[in-house]
Amino acid sequence: MPHELRLRGVGRRYGLRGPWVLRGVDLTVAPGTLVRVEGSNGSGKSTLLRLIAGIDAPSAGRVTGRPRRTAYVPERFPAALPFTAAGYLTHLGTVHGLSRGAAARATAAWLERFGAAAYAGTPLARLSKGSSQKVAVAQALLAGPELLVLDEAWTGLDAAARAELDRAVAERTAAGGAVVFVDHDPRRLAGVADVTYAVRDGGLDRRHPGGTAPAAGPCVVVEAHAAPGAVPPAEAHRWAGSAAETAPGVHRFTVPASHSDVLLRALLTARPPWHVARVTPAAESPEAPPPPEPQSPPEPRPACEPEPGAPSGPGGRR
Numbered sequence: 457m458p459h460e461l462r463l464r465g466v467g468r469r470y471g472l473r474g475p476w477v478l479r480g481v482d483l484t485v486a487p488g489t490l491v492r493v494e495g496s497n498g499s500g501k502s503t504l505l506r507l508i509a510g511i512d513a514p515s516a517g518r519v520t521g522r523p524r525r526t527a528y529v530p531e532r533f534p535a536a537l538p539f540t541a542a543g544y545l546t547h548l549g550t551v552h553g554l555s556r557g558a559a560a561r562a563t564a565a566w567l568e569r570f571g572a573a574a575y576a577g578t579p580l581a582r583l584s585k586g587s588s589q590k591v592a593v594a595q596a597l598l599a600g601p602e603l604l605v606l607d608e609a610w611t612g613l614d615a616a617a618r619a620e621l622d623r624a625v626a627e628r629t630a631a632g633g634a635v636v637f638v639d640h641d642p643r644r645l646a647g648v649a650d651v652t653y654a655v656r657d658g659g660l661d662r663r664h665p666g667g668t669a670p671a672a673g674p675c676v677v678v679e680a681h682a683a684p685g686a687v688p689p690a691e692a693h694r695w696a697g698s699a700a701e702t703a704p705g706v707h708r709f710t711v712p713a714s715h716s717d718v719l720l721r722a723l724l725t726a727r728p729p730w731h732v733a734r735v736t737p738a739a740e741s742p743e744a745p746p747p748p749e750p751q752s753p754p755e756p757r758p759a760c761e762p763e764p765g766a767p768s769g770p771g772g773r774r
């Protein structure tokens with residue numbers, strides 16, 4: 457994403473005399489950031505996401521800096537369109553600026569990643585809710601969006617597809633894109649968001665830290681080698697629960713298994729690339745840590761306990 461997206465004094469109300477759903481909202485979304493939006497039912501989260509995505513226009517204020525490649529997954533996908541899944545995605549790919557061949561290839565690749573390749577020729581109207589949600593998500597990812605806006609996009613996906621969407625989000629931020637999401641499950645991408653906002657009384661509260669507890673689950677330990685003194689790429693820090701330089705040029709990252717391939721990609725695509733020496737399951741699956749202190753920035757990373765005895769070094773836990 458080339459620039460920050462900015463909302464300045466943004467308000468939205470439905471109808472000339474309708475109540476203000478949002479009012480005086482200021483928000484900046486920086487390139488490469490992951491932004492969580494929370495709020496109670498009906499507080500205006502979807503309204504905010506539609507304004508960010510450019511699907512809706514503010515009644516007051518301005519939105520600037522929205523990148524050309526902005527993609528949006530709505531809370532409800534209009535599944536009754538007269539297309540097959542592949543036909544719809546290929547068509548949208550061309551709308552996003554891809555050639556027909558590139559759109560067809562991207563369509564096949566994303567349907568495959570989400571486990572929906574078997575439904576490529578199925579009319580959208582005949583897809584199950586879960587499969588049509590896969591199409592909804594694939595259409596947003598097709599053209600490598602610089603800004604990705606996800607409104608409850610995980611809802612209805614099976615576990616494998618939910619994990620795949622987590623990975624796709626990580627790829628977008630690693631590529632310098634921004635992702636703004638709402639999800640009713642507080643564990644979704646827990647501890648990974650750069651910033652969390654709560655929509656309340658028409659405004660936005662910035663929450664510290666993270667707003668949600670870090671993710672728990674099985675962890676793996678990645679040992680990677682780099683030149684002595686090399687600093688791990690920022691993207692590695694985002695996904696690793698802990699990082700330590702255990703010997704000159706030898707780094708050990710502990711990361712939730714669900715995030716491990718994103719960490720590996722960050723290391724292998726760094727310039728110069730890091731050498732991944734070993735990936736092993738963490739000896740013990742850690743318990744979820746206690747909730748973070750309310751005033752203790754920075755926001756938590758994914759939760760994995762450092763291995764016993766691992767010293768914290770220059771690449772230590774943030």
Ligand SMILES: Nc1ncnc2c1ncn2[C@@H]1O[C@H](COP(=O)(O)OP(=O)(O)OP(=O)(O)O)[C@@H](O)[C@H]1O
Pocket residue numbers: 470477495496497498499500501502503504
């Ligand atoms: N198109 C619309 N026309 C009229 N009112 C609307 C429209 N869209 C949203 N609203 C109203 O705006 C308010 C905020 O709705 P919105 O869907 O943005 O909230 P939300 O936080 O996303 O809710 P939920 O958590 O239930 O999805 C609600 O009172 C809703 O009824």
